[in-house]
Amino acid sequence: MPDAPARVVLFGREGCHLCEEARVVIADVCARTGDTWREVDVDRPGDAAGGRDLAGELGELVPVVEVDGVRQGYWRIDGGHLLRALSRPRPTP
Template identity: 65%
Template sequence: MTRVVLYGRDGCHLCDEAREVVRAVCAETGDEWTEVDIDAGTVPGSSDGRDLVDELGELVPVVEVDGVRQGYWRIDAARLRRTLTPAGPRPLA
């Protein structure tokens, strides 16, 4: 299952930068990711009817993990890494 979705559009230099961040972090964590062009309409395979241009047009690039928005415009590699890395064992209280 793809956990990470990068929403972007052609000709967006911030999207190019975000793609490299997502690619590198997901390579480290082993998570699958996909990229969606918001100008193509709705999310492929989705029936939720989201209009991506209206929803995300001013924010791209946008990264979601498990359906939760994690960042937009400039994607922070450290934050994405923390989100994707499971918490270690918790000490007993």
């Protein structure tokens, strides 16, 4: 699935120390599983697909991590939980 969207999305913001920690966890887990991930800055409206107001929607929950569009955690990201979520098959469209 070379053109498939990233399985993991990190919603964060610049200057957020928890977001820095989440990046490390996500990069490590995705390197082990071979899954792709991307980051969306909630404070930059152009980063959100579909014109979502992410700053209003996610507020102070950042960092927030989704796998296949399903929220998996926020604030402190658990690598074990993320690994389990990625072990499930990707949903078919």
